[in-house]
Amino acid sequence: MTNREDSFQAIWKAIRAGKKFFIAGHLNPDGDSLGCTLAMTSLLERLGKTVYAYAAPAIGNDLKFLPGLDKVHVGELPQKPDFDTIILLECSDRKRGGDLDYILDAAKTLVNIDHHLVSDAYGHVNHIDSGASSTAEIIFQLYEACEEGILPTPEEATCLYTGVVTDTGRFVHTNTTAEALRVASALVALGADVQKINQVIYFTKSYIELKLLGRALEKMEMRFDNKYSEIILTKRDFETFGATPSQTQGIVSQPTMIPGVEISALIKEEPDKVSVNLRSRGRADVSRIAQQFGGGGHARAAGCKITGKTITEVADALAEVVQDVVKQLG
Numbered sequence: 001m002t003n004r005e006d007s008f009q010a011i012w013k014a015i016r017a018g019k020k021f022f023i024a025g026h027l028n029p030d031g032d033s034l035g036c037t038l039a040m041t042s043l044l045e046r047l048g049k050t051v052y053a054y055a056a057p058a059i060g061n062d063l064k065f066l067p068g069l070d071k072v073h074v075g076e077l078p079q080k081p082d083f084d085t086i087i088l089l090e091c092s093d094r095k096r097g098g099d100l101d102y103i104l105d106a107a108k109t110l111v112n113i114d115h116h117l118v119s120d121a122y123g124h125v126n127h128i129d130s131g132a133s134s135t136a137e138i139i140f141q142l143y144e145a146c147e148e149g150i151l152p153t154p155e156e157a158t159c160l161y162t163g164v165v166t167d168t169g170r171f172v173h174t175n176t177t178a179e180a181l182r183v184a185s186a187l188v189a190l191g192a193d194v195q196k197i198n199q200v201i202y203f204t205k206s207y208i209e210l211k212l213l214g215r216a217l218e219k220m221e222m223r224f225d226n227k228y229s230e231i232i233l234t235k236r237d238f239e240t241f242g243a244t245p246s247q248t249q250g251i252v253s254q255p256t257m258i259p260g261v262e263i264s265a266l267i268k269e270e271p272d273k274v275s276v277n278l279r280s281r282g283r284a285d286v287s288r289i290a291q292q293f294g295g296g297g298h299a300r301a302a303g304c305k306i307t308g309k310t311i312t313e314v315a316d317a318l319a320e321v322v323q324d325v326v327k328q329l330g
């Protein structure tokens, strides 16, 4: 597709033509991935389509309030891949949604909607806009491009607003563009439940999560002229508080508040792998670092998962790459 209006029309064509849809976001669903899956599912059902919505486990407690979640098959893939149309949201490549090949290969039409900087055009229809704050922003624009004048319901608006607000870090990251704010404003006007979203996502933390945050900050180390902050959480750290590696939301962003820190890393020892979350204060592109370890993401927020290495080996290998990057920043 050459331009964005064309690809929106191509998506609507696929929606009108399709009867049985499969919709999925990426592994470790975040607010954008899940919010878009839910809004899209609701929209298609309103249009009389049959929808199988899938989300990989596990859904964070902060996203369980999202309207329509009961319709999503969490961790349950369909037995028979008898769908005519697939919509993959937020998946920069066809593996990001998990092992979906048997479903994707069987479908007539594969629609790919994404906003990642590095993204494959693996669909029959692709709408990739790395200038968009979130996939939710793109989905709202898709509604606007609809000739029939279909608008999000208040529930769909709540799901999409959640995507915009979480991907922009509550309208803080550089992707907080005029367009992102325009879309957010329109979604509020359509009935997005902003109070609830703020309360659940931003003003709720468990005792365990706060204790783990304390441990993480205690273990934070500054390296390479204080330009690199490294937090290593081992199995033992999680066990101490009865916590799981998924209860670390927001921790990796904390060190970027320190003036001079260019890159922050949170390295976690998980049962079968080591996972790395990376944040940049703005000058370094951490998606490039993550790519070197088989991961990906955005310039300011990226990550990777590494198997077959100890947490110390991962931390050392990562530090070596980071050292070069911060050296080049000067």
Ligand SMILES: [Mn+2]
Pocket (backbone or CB within 6 Å): 032, 033, 090, 115, 133, 134, 135, 167
């Ligand atoms: Mn996103």
